[in-house]
Amino acid sequence: MIAGITPTSQRIPRYPAPLSSPCHGWQLMRWLISTHRYVLPIGMLAGSGWMMSQALFPWVLGQLIDDAIAVVNPAAFIFWLAAFACLAVSEALFGMLRHWMAVRLYADSQRLITETLMSRVLRSNSQITQQFSPGTLMNHLSFDAQRIGVAMDVMLRGSASVVTFIVVAILLLQISVPLGLIILLGLPPVILLMVPLWKPLETRATHEQGRMAHLTTLAADLLGGIRILKGLGAEPIALARYRRQASVVRNAAVDVARLDAGWDAFNVLIPGVLVSIIVAVGSFQVLSGHLSVGELITAFGFAGFLVVPVATFGEVGNKWSRALAAANRLCTTLNTPAKQPAQASDSHLSDLNWLGRQTGLVFADPSLVEPELTRIKANLAHQRPDLSLLSETQAFLFHGQLRDNLQAGQPQPRTDSALTEALWAVAADELAVRPGLDGHIRTRGQSLSGGQRQRVALARCLVANPDILILTEPTSALDAYTESLFISRFFKALHGQTTLIVSHSDTLLQALDQVIFIDHDGNRHLGHHAELTERLREYRRIVSPELSDS
Structure with a gap:
């Protein structure tokens, strides 16, 4: 189950029920509707009042002509002019309230989609980022969330169109039964003719969104x-590849636009035919004496106005078809199964007293690194859940200030002196001067060198101060001088903290309390680096190839 969203003071309090998992598009849309039990009804009422105020203008105009102008009645004239003014004020007030609720509904739906997706992505056992590309996720957060928000917004005008259509039909029946029947019997088939277009539009929109996700990636x-x-001089090849993918996206968009154009033409043509029929029948009834001039003007006004609700019905179908396509794509991502927690099992460290020590791990077979670390973490979580563990396997930096990168994930901000000390401990104290703690770091640390990125990530580990620190090749991007300076400072800053380091660096392994070497046969060898170097030829070949050759 996806956890509900915690309400904040910036919006009307509401407590969404959890979204069931696995989910599908209709389920997601129903869940969003249920989370707006205050905004949606208020918006629907405001939308109905806004559209009804517009619809009643022809009726008031007809009454003004028949009751005031035709018989020259000043009192009636003033009364119906006041009615016009009331309708204008009503339309403005209801219009502002409807727009306010529509913007809230649109923005809040987008926020709920974003929070729901990101809460799933950021779970520790999530596999979404392994199964879906960044472009797909960005497409969810931009295009898909936007289309779902638009569909929620258009519901207000859609419900108002239904109410207005019923009221106008009743008023037309009172004026003329034939005119009312034309509306009641003619409009439903028009709406039903639109329904078969929804599925093709949803299918094409799904294809277009998928191509757009690939292009974004x-x-x-x-x-x-x-x-x-x-550096490779491959810009023309990359540009040609992007142009090919952009052409695919363009073709998919043209397919959707072609169907959209037919839809829009249908929305104009069919209501226009109905209006023409109403005008013809109404004119014939005036000539035959069954309608007054004011009633004819009212009928003409209603006929022209009915284009709006009919077009709105078409827009609702169009937007909801696109929203369902987006919701189905989003649910495909949300339904990604979570990674099963690793079970506690025997590892090469199971019977060793390595807690409280600085231990190196050297593997003859690199493919054993990840499974072994997974077993170690599972065993720690099972046997010592009271200990905090931090595993730094890659030097990933966030877009923003250096200060924010160093204290990322910390509940309380750290002092400048603590952050500067952490940089000094990893031989990156020059970064405290330039760019400085307030200096800007580009996405993924692209404004820094590889060694600087690595050292900032290690400084972040020191700031976090976990009970157990697991590092993978922490000095791989450092030159020999910087590595020596790093080693002389880093282990002093640890103060005997439990550290497990996967490395093949001869210089780094010398500074550790003990080293565990796993050979190709899976056998474990424990000892100090110097001892293993002297005793094991295979170990010597991996960490000190120059000695192995000699």
């Missing part, structure tokens, strides 16, 4: 590797 990859592309 490609653009992100190209921008992220622009320096490499320039």
Whole structure:
């Protein structure tokens, strides 16, 4: 079950029920509707009042002509002019309230979609980022969330169109039964003719959104590797690839636009035919004496106004078809099964007393690294749940200030001196001066060198101060001098903290309390680095190839 969204003081309090999992498009839309039990009814009432105020203008005009102008009645003239003014004020007030509720509904639906998706992505056992590209997720947060929000917004005008249509039909029946029957019997078939177009539009919109997600992913990859592309001189190839994908997106958009154009033409043509029939029948009834001039003007006004609700019905179908396509795509992502927690099992560290020590791990077979670390973490979670653990496997930095990167995830901000000390401990104290703690870091740390990114990530580990720290190749991007300086400072800053380091660096392994070497046969060898180097040829070949050759 997806957790409900915690209400904040910035909006009307409401407590959404959890969204069931697995979900589908209609389920997601119903869930969004249920979360707006205050905004939606208020918006529907305001929308009905706004559209009814517009619809009644022809009726008031007809009454003014028949009761005041035709018989020259000043009192009636003033009365119906006042009615006009009241309708104008009513339309303005209801229109403002409807727009306010529509914007809230649109923005809040987008926010709920964003929070729901991100809460699932950020779960520790989430596999969404492994199964879906960043472009797909960005497409959910932009295009899909926007289309769902538009569909929620258009519901207000859709419900108002239904109410207005019924009221206008009743008024037309009172004026003329034939005119009322034309509306009651002619409009429902028009709406039913629109329904078969919904499914093709939903299908084409789904295809278009999928192609757009691929294009977004490609653009992100190209921008992220622009320096490499320039270094290889591969810009023309990359540009040609982007143009091919953009052409696919354009063709998918044209398919949707072609159906949209037919839909819009249908929305204009059919109501226009109905209006023409009403005008013809109404004119014949005036000539035959069954309608007054004021009633004819009212009928003409109603006929012209009915184009609006009929077009709104078409717009509701159009927007909801697109929204359902987006909701189905979003649910496909939300339904991604969570990663099953690793079970506690024997690892090469199971019977070793490595807690409170600085231990190195060296693997002859690199494919064993991830399974072994997974077993170690599972065993710690099972046996020592009271200990906090931090595993730093890659130097990922966030867009923003250096200060924010260093204290990311911390409940309380750290002092400048604590952050500067952490940078000093990883031999990155020059970053405290330039760019400085308030300096700007570009996305993924692209404004820093590889070694600087690595050291900032290690400084972040020191700021977090976990009970157990697991590092993977922490000095791989450092030159020999910087690595030596890092080692001389980093382990002093740990103060005997439990540290497990996967590394093949001869210099780093020398500074550790003990080293565990896993050979190709899966056998475990424990000892100090110097001891293992002297005793094991395979270990010596991996960490000190120059000694192995000699």
